[in-house]
Amino acid sequence: xxxxxxRNIKKKFENTQVLKGxxxxxxxxxxxxxxxxxxxxxxxxxxxxxxxxxxxxGTITVRGQKLFDGQHPVTNExxxxxxxLHFGLVFQQxxxxxxxxxxxxxxxxxxxxxxxxxKSDIIENGKRLLDQMGLSDRMYNYPHQLSGGQQQRVxxxxxxxxxxxxxxxxxxxSALDPELTGEVLKVIKQLAxxxxxxxxxxxxxxxxxxxxxxxxxxxxxxxxxxxxAFELINNPEQERTKQFLSGLIK
Amino acid sequence: MFWTVTxxxxxxxxxxIKLFILTLVFSLPLGLIICFGSMSRxxxxxxxxxxxxxxxxGTPLMLQLLVIYxxxxxxxxxxxxxxxxxxxxxxxxxxxxxxxxxxxSEIYRGGIQSIPVGQYEAGQVLGMxxxxxxxxxxxxxxxxxxxxxxxxxxxxxxxxxSLARVIAVYEIIWNGQAFxxxxxxxxxxxxxxxxxxxxSGLLTLLFGYIEKKLSYxx
Numbered sequence: 249x250x251x252x253x254x255r256n257i258k259k260k261f262e263n264t265q266v267l268k269g270x271x272x273x274x275x276x277x278x279x280x281x282x283x284x285x286x287x288x289x290x291x292x293x294x295x296x297x298x299x300x301x302x303x304x305x306g307t308i309t310v311r312g313q314k315l316f317d318g319q320h321p322v323t324n325e326x327x328x329x330x331x332x333l334h335f336g337l338v339f340q341q342x343x344x345x346x347x348x349x350x351x352x353x354x355x356x357x358x359x360x361x362x363x364x365x366x367k368s369d370i371i372e373n374g375k376r377l378l379d380q381m382g383l384s385d386r387m388y389n390y391p392h393q394l395s396g397g398q399q400q401r402v403x404x405x406x407x408x409x410x411x412x413x414x415x416x417x418x419x420x421x422s423a424l425d426p427e428l429t430g431e432v433l434k435v436i437k438q439l440a441x442x443x444x445x446x447x448x449x450x451x452x453x454x455x456x457x458x459x460x461x462x463x464x465x466x467x468x469x470x471x472x473x474x475x476x477a478f479e480l481i482n483n484p485e486q487e488r489t490k491q492f493l494s495g496l497i498k
Numbered sequence: 499m500f501w502t503v504t505x506x507x508x509x510x511x512x513x514x515i516k517l518f519i520l521t522l523v524f525s526l527p528l529g530l531i532i533c534f535g536s537m538s539r540x541x542x543x544x545x546x547x548x549x550x551x552x553x554x555x556g557t558p559l560m561l562q563l564l565v566i567y568x569x570x571x572x573x574x575x576x577x578x579x580x581x582x583x584x585x586x587x588x589x590x591x592x593x594x595x596x597x598x599x600x601x602x603s604e605i606y607r608g609g610i611q612s613i614p615v616g617q618y619e620a621g622q623v624l625g626m627x628x629x630x631x632x633x634x635x636x637x638x639x640x641x642x643x644x645x646x647x648x649x650x651x652x653x654x655x656x657x658x659x660s661l662a663r664v665i666a667v668y669e670i671i672w673n674g675q676a677f678x679x680x681x682x683x684x685x686x687x688x689x690x691x692x693x694x695x696x697x698s699g700l701l702t703l704l705f706g707y708i709e710k711k712l713s714y715x716x
Contacts (some may be wrong), residue, residue, distance in 0.1 A: 298623050325628070333625045343620035347638045347715045356634060357624035392716040410624060 249312055251276040251445055252414055257306035258318070259292055266292045267303070268469035274414070274462070277443035281456035281477055284466035285492060290449040293466070294416045297447070298337045299328050310334045310413055336412035340419045342399045344391040350378060350402045351387040354409050370409075377405040381435050397428030401435055408444075415439070417448040433459075453493065457481040465489045503677060503686045510673030511693050517587070517659045517669065521594040522652065528595060529602025536607055554600040559593065560661050566593045567665040583668065590662040594655075601651055609644040610636070642712040649705035653698045670694075 250273040259267040266289045274280050282290045295301040296316075297308060305318035315331040322328055344353050354374040362370060378387050381401040391399050400420055407415055417436065421429040433455050439446060440459050450456050456463055456477060463477035465484070473486045484490050535547035554562070567589040571577045579585035613636055621631035660671045674687040 300619055300622065329625050329627065332623060335623070337623040339616060339620065341614075341616055343614075343616035345617065345620070345635050347642075357621075357626055360626060360630050360634065390715050406624070 250274060251278075251311055253307075253309040254297070255307045255309075257293065257296055257303045257308070259289075259296060259301060259303050266469055267296070269306070270466075270469075270471055271306075272464055272471060272474060274445065274447070276445055278462060279440045279444075279446045279448065279460045280462045280464060281460035282447065282449045282464045282466060283451070283453065283456055283481075283492075284472075288466040289469045290466050291418055294337065294418050294447065294449055297414075297416060298335045299332045300337075333410060334413045336407035336410060336415040338400070338403050338407050338415070338417045338420050340422050342391075342396070342403045342423070344399055344403055344406070346391050349388045349390055350383060350394065350398075350405075351375065353391070353402055354378060354406045357406075358409050374405070374409055377408050378402070380438075381405050382431070395428060396424045397431045400424065400432045404432075404435060404439075408439075413445060415444060415446045417446065417450070419449055419451065421450070421452060453481060465492070467492070499681075499683075503689065506673050506676075507670055507686065507690055507693060510668060510670035510690075511697075513587075513667065513672075514656075514659045514669040514693075515697075517590060517594065517662060517667070518656060520591055521598055521655060521659075524591075524595040525598035525602055528599035530606055532599055532603035533606040533610070536603060537610070551600045551603060554597055555604070559597050559658060560664055562597055563590060563593045563661060563665055583666075586665050586667050587662075590665060590667045594658070594662075598651065598655060602648070605644050605647045605651065606640070608647075609640040612643055613639055638712075642715070645705060645709050645712065649701070649709075652705070653701055656698050656701065657694060 252274045254273070255271050257267050257270040258265070268289075270289070270293055272280070282293070284290055292301060296303040299316075302321050303316065303318055306316075307314055307318065308316040315334060316322070322331065345356065348356060351371070351374050354377060355370050358370045358373075359367060375384075375387060378384060381404060383398060383401055383405070386394060386398055386402075391402070394402065400423075404420075420436065421432050424432065429452070433452065436446070436448065437455075437459050448456070448460065458478075460477040462474065463480040464471055465473040465480065465486070465488075467488055473480060473484060473489050480489070481493060484493055532547060532551065535543050536551060538544045538547070567579060567586065570579070579589045617635055617639070618631055621635050626634070659669055662669055663672045666672075670690045670693055671687070674690040677683050677686040
């Protein structure tokens with residue numbers, strides 16, 4: 249059974265149909281990269297999966313459990329929160345909480361959810377995750393004391409701390425200097441090697457090709473082409489995909 | 499003479515400080531309620547609240563003092579404030595609280611709206627409730643941003659208390675001015691400036707301390 253089944257997701261903002269019926273499946277442990285030009289709807293798709301936007305139509309099913317159905321969208325905040333936790337999201341702009349240290353950023357939400365029990369386990373887990381991100385000497389630093397690459401790695405640890413089924417990345421390196429991009433891509437690759445289920449929206453084509461199992465090419469609100477990442481990016485079938493990729497990758 | 503004047507001014511200054519402190523105690527929380535009203539999604543709440551803020555911020559505080567004190571007697575035919583000093587003080591306090599609450603509400607609104615939407619979204623995707631997000635993520639960032647404008651208003655309030663004497667509320671300037679009539683000297687009136695300066699100096703130090711305490715993050 250696929251871990252995630254997305255069917256016919258549609259979303260309209262005022263007069264613009266941003267998503268025109270997106271469908272795809274993903275297996276547990278798989279990494280999918282979503283590529284496509286700006287405005288093709290990639291970010292909106294991720295935001296629909298994370299319930300930051302409510303899709304107008306379609307269904308989202310995780311491990312056989314229908315989380316979202318456009319015909320009966322959940323409006324209850326508590327239910328929404330529970331469904332959200334199946335997904336994690338790493339933002340382009342990191343969105344760390346500035347008044348908390350790296351470790352506090354990672355442990356805040358689990359501690360609030362745990363209401364006091366298992367506190368030391370949560371903190372230990374937070375330290376382990378930051379260590380895994382190569383930040384063991386930065387745990388007690390505040391976000392403004394960290395480089396962009398370090399901040400993004402804290403944000404990844406923060407998302408992992410809630411053990412989501414599927415971790416989503418919204419252009420995780422687009423706000424970074426080229427120099428700092430590498431260190432973030434490295435930890436994402438490590439996660440892929442450990443079979444973390446991930447969806448990565450990215451403009452780093454070489455990364456999308458080499459790290460992801462599957463790639464999805466989105467154009468103007470539709471999935472124009474999907475398939476094994478290496479083949480799709482090296483040998484696209486559709487003219488539009490070829491046109492998009494030419495010049496982006498050698 | 500200097501000693502007599504100082505004592506008299508100190509006594510007046512107590513009235514000033516009493517009005518100052520009570521105004522803050524009530525207007526700071528009331529401002530938050532007005533702020534939420536002005537940001538409400540319900541139009542029947544939002545627009546009337548914004549209208550009131552417009553009126554209060556758009557007219558002089560001195561005029562508001564006069565309207566609140568004399569208004570009920572003139573328009574309703576009832577003197578709800580009585581004729582003693584307590585009633586006049588109460589009228590002045592209400593005018594000050596309302597006036598400052600409206601200013602504070604706009605400062606709060608600016609502070610809350612300046613927090614990037616990404617902070618709320620980060621809390622949401624981490625499964626936090628709206629309350630948890632406001633309390634644990636947003637609030638301290640808002641406080642950090644509003645300390646400088648609040649400090650500005652608070653220092654203005656120290657001096658605005660002198661307006662209360664238009665409805666004969668005793669405060670330091672009232673006492674200073676009294677020496678012109680009673681002893682024919684004007685320097686006690688000028689001397690009141692030292693009290694204001696000293697007090698606003700202390701407040702400046704206090705707010706500087708708070709700002710420093712919050713400078714550990716950006």
